[in-house]
Amino acid sequence: MSTYRVAQVTAPNGTFELVEREVPQPGPGQVRIAVEACGICHSDALFVSGGLPGVTFPEVPGHEMAGHIEELGQDVRERGWKVGDRVAVGWFGGSCGHCTPCRQGDFIVCVNLKVPGWAYDGGFGEKVIVPADALARIPDGLSAADAGPMACAGVTTFNGLRRSSARPGDLVAVLGLGGLGHLGVQYAVAMGFETVGIARGAEKADFAKQLGAHHYIDSTSGTPVAEALQSLGGAKAVLATAGNSAAITATVDGLAPRGELVVIGADNAPMGINPAQLLMAARVVRGHPSGTSQDVEDTMAFSALHSIRPMTETVPLDRADEAYRKMLAGKARFRMVLTYG
Numbered sequence: 001m002s003t004y005r006v007a008q009v010t011a012p013n014g015t016f017e018l019v020e021r022e023v024p025q026p027g028p029g030q031v032r033i034a035v036e037a038c039g040i041c042h043s044d045a046l047f048v049s050g051g052l053p054g055v056t057f058p059e060v061p062g063h064e065m066a067g068h069i070e071e072l073g074q075d076v077r078e079r080g081w082k083v084g085d086r087v088a089v090g091w092f093g094g095s096c097g098h099c100t101p102c103r104q105g106d107f108i109v110c111v112n113l114k115v116p117g118w119a120y121d122g123g124f125g126e127k128v129i130v131p132a133d134a135l136a137r138i139p140d141g142l143s144a145a146d147a148g149p150m151a152c153a154g155v156t157t158f159n160g161l162r163r164s165s166a167r168p169g170d171l172v173a174v175l176g177l178g179g180l181g182h183l184g185v186q187y188a189v190a191m192g193f194e195t196v197g198i199a200r201g202a203e204k205a206d207f208a209k210q211l212g213a214h215h216y217i218d219s220t221s222g223t224p225v226a227e228a229l230q231s232l233g234g235a236k237a238v239l240a241t242a243g244n245s246a247a248i249t250a251t252v253d254g255l256a257p258r259g260e261l262v263v264i265g266a267d268n269a270p271m272g273i274n275p276a277q278l279l280m281a282a283r284v285v286r287g288h289p290s291g292t293s294q295d296v297e298d299t300m301a302f303s304a305l306h307s308i309r310p311m312t313e314t315v316p317l318d319r320a321d322e323a324y325r326k327m328l329a330g331k332a333r334f335r336m337v338l339t340y341g
Contacts, residue, residue: 006125007320007338008058012050016124016321019058026073026129033087033130036144037314038123039064040327040336041152042179042243043091043266047117048324055118062338063091063116065123066138066147076132086138088300089123090151091115091290094131107133107292123148124320126340136296139304149179149310149335150300155291157184157239158299160262161191163288166237168192173235175251176242176265177204177211179334183310184239185211190306196232198225198251199242219247229254237262245269252277252285260284312337 003020010017026032044061046052066088069081081087094114095107102110114131116122121129138147157180166172172193174184181199188195189212196215197208205216217228225247229235234256240248243265249272252261263271263285273285291299303309311334315323323336 004126005317006060006121007317008060008124009048010058012057013048014057016324018318018320021125023127024129026071026076028074029076029132030073030129031069031076031081031087031132031135032071033065033067033089033128034070035065035123035126035128035340036067037065037148037340038062038338039149039152039310039312040323040332040338042327043152044117044122044324045328047122052118059117060121060124061117062123062125063089063093064148064152064337065089065116065128066144066151069135070127073132079132081132081135085135086144086147087135088138088147088151088296089116089128089130089134089136089293090155090296092134092292092296093119094134095292097133108289108295124317124338126317134293136293136300139301142300142304145312145314145337145339146303146309147300148337149183149312150303151296152290153180153310153335154183154303155296155299156180156264156288157241158187158302159291159295160184160239160264160288161187161193161237164237164239164262165258165260165284166193169194170236171196171229171233171256173198173217173229173238173251173254174213175199175238175240175247177208178241179310179332180241180264182211182334183308184241185213186306186308187302188239189213190302190308196229196235219250225250226253235259239264241265243267245271249273252283255281255283257281258283260286263287310335314339316340
């Protein structure tokens with residue numbers, strides 16, 4: 001019997017344990033991926049804690065996976081895939097194809113979205129079965145350890161910026177310089193925006209400049225963030241990567257007329273925005289989900305072209321629990337990535 005290893009938890013907020021399972025066979029429309037790397041995202045805590053409806057245990061999370069196709073299910077070859085193709089799979093792990101958003105071509109908001117680690121076992125394992133529509137082709141020059149985080153953190157920031165109302169030359173601010181924000185600043189610069197990094201502490205100014213930011217705002221300096229943004233002319237867009245509702249709220253009055261607040265950092269606390277802040281200047285506030293497999297492919301191609309890479313710390317699969325705890329404690333700089341082989 002051929003087996004492979006997975007890191008799983010058997011109860012909510014349990015400790016990851018390494019177990020062996022029998023190698024599964026892909027069904028129609030599916031492939032089996034030999035996973036080479038999988039990023040650890042803060043959203044994995046939603047699955048590990050059992051915080052989402054329908055999560056079952058034992059739980060194998062992981063939605064920032066990269067590797068190569070090992071076996072094809074029926075009807076997949078006709079879609080242009082072959083054994084050996086290098087692929088990544090992110091938060092978008094497949095769509096139903098028949099709900100209203102899918103019929104309108106808006107697959108990322110599919111009401112039956114298949115998220116790895118939720119709809120099926122994720123990438124905290126050496127092999128995984130995924131629907132073929134979840135596959136994004138990894139370009140040459142991008143390693144598996146770099147491609148994995150691009151499938152979630154990368155595509156979320158990349159798509160949030162390219163689908164905003166900002167155009168090259170506009171002032172764009174990125175709130176937060178962590179796992180999402182450090183990529184967001186790099187993408188904003190490469191897209192031609194006059195880029196502002198916003199974070200806590202004067203000591204992060206040098207890091208923001210290293211990422212390419214033209215300006216840095218220390219949110220703890222005593223000058224309100226909105227005032228600092230307005231002194232630069234007002235932001236056409238703010239990409240809010242920090243999961244802090246108060247910090248997000250503090251940027252709203254820094255938006256230019258018809259400026260847009262794009263929220264991608266998650267927080268359960270309400271944002272303190274009142275209608276008057278939006279009405280007179282015709283400002284827009286919107287949430288932005290991840291991106292489809294094609295969006296992931298676009299993100300990776302753009303990243304390869306502009307030499308944009310996530311900052312990662314790689315650890316082997318047998319240290320999955322240690323790596324997950326480090327991410328949860330906010331001590332990862334900036335992405336913990338499990339590597340196999």
